[in-house]
Amino acid sequence: MNQTRQPSIMTTLEELLPTHAAAISTISTLITSGHVTLAQIRATFPIPSPPSKKQKKELKTESAPQHIPTESSTAPTNHHRHAALRILYDGELYGGFSENVGSDSAATDGNTVETHIFIALRKLKLIVDRKSANYSRCGRTDKGVSAFGQVVSLNLRSSFPDDTPLDCLPSDSFSSKTVTVTRPKKPLKKSKAEKKNMDPQTLSTPPVEYEMVTKTIKEYDYCRMLNAALPPAIRCIAWTPVTPDFSSRFSCTSRTYR
Numbered sequence: 001m002n003q004t005r006q007p008s009i010m011t012t013l014e015e016l017l018p019t020h021a022a023a024i025s026t027i028s029t030l031i032t033s034g035h036v037t038l039a040q041i042r043a044t045f046p047i048p049s050p051p052s053k054k055q056k057k058e059l060k061t062e063s064a065p066q067h068i069p070t071e072s073s074t075a076p077t078n079h080h081r082h083a084a085l086r087i088l089y090d091g092e093l094y095g096g097f098s099e100n101v102g103s104d105s106a107a108t109d110g111n112t113v114e115t116h117i118f119i120a121l122r123k124l125k126l127i128v129d130r131k132s133a134n135y136s137r138c139g140r141t142d143k144g145v146s147a148f149g150q151v152v153s154l155n156l157r158s159s160f161p162d163d164t165p166l167d168c169l170p171s172d173s174f175s176s177k178t179v180t181v182t183r184p185k186k187p188l189k190k191s192k193a194e195k196k197n198m199d200p201q202t203l204s205t206p207p208v209e210y211e212m213v214t215k216t217i218k219e220y221d222y223c224r225m226l227n228a229a230l231p232p233a234i235r236c237i238a239w240t241p242v243t244p245d246f247s248s249r250f251s252c253t254s255r256t257y258r
Contacts (some may be wrong), residue, residue, distance in 0.1 A: 113150075113234055
């Protein structure tokens, strides 16, 4: 075989078997003596094809550093407060008020007043779930029975930050309070020269930083929010803050049935 082609053969062999120096030497001798051809070597040890765009993107995502929140970059959380809601509903359209949690009669339970209330509460993200909401109801009503003053109490998400003292929270949805809240900082614009000197991974996944600012806010209008998410025959007509130990069932002093 022509000696001038030997470098290209060796280069190919090094690509095919980069960690087998002895094998490279043996196969090179076989090629030089004419016992095997370079095409046969390529067929036996195919060179892997380069990664596709999708594979490159996946590799880049896996290698990107994950930002770990620190004390200076903690996302703000909302306060939760115990509140009582006054509910009015037309019972002719529903299979009673209370939802039988864990019952197999899904057809009936899915059309109770309480079921629709919890669907609205979760949709509005005012609660996470029933178990963690510290929920209680004043009483039950049967299928077809309406109510004008049903009261339920539970923990609702507030518009105020979590570190706001309970005695500073407003008792209605109309009074304003000035508090200090945490919000994400607006990233500073960097010049082309600064971006050029920065780590590419830092540019792709910049850490989120937060700042403390003073802001005047109001409490959520729970009645308006719920009425927008509830069926027309179920209305929330009033709300009031209550103490954490308040129970609509056990704190009730009287009930009226007609």
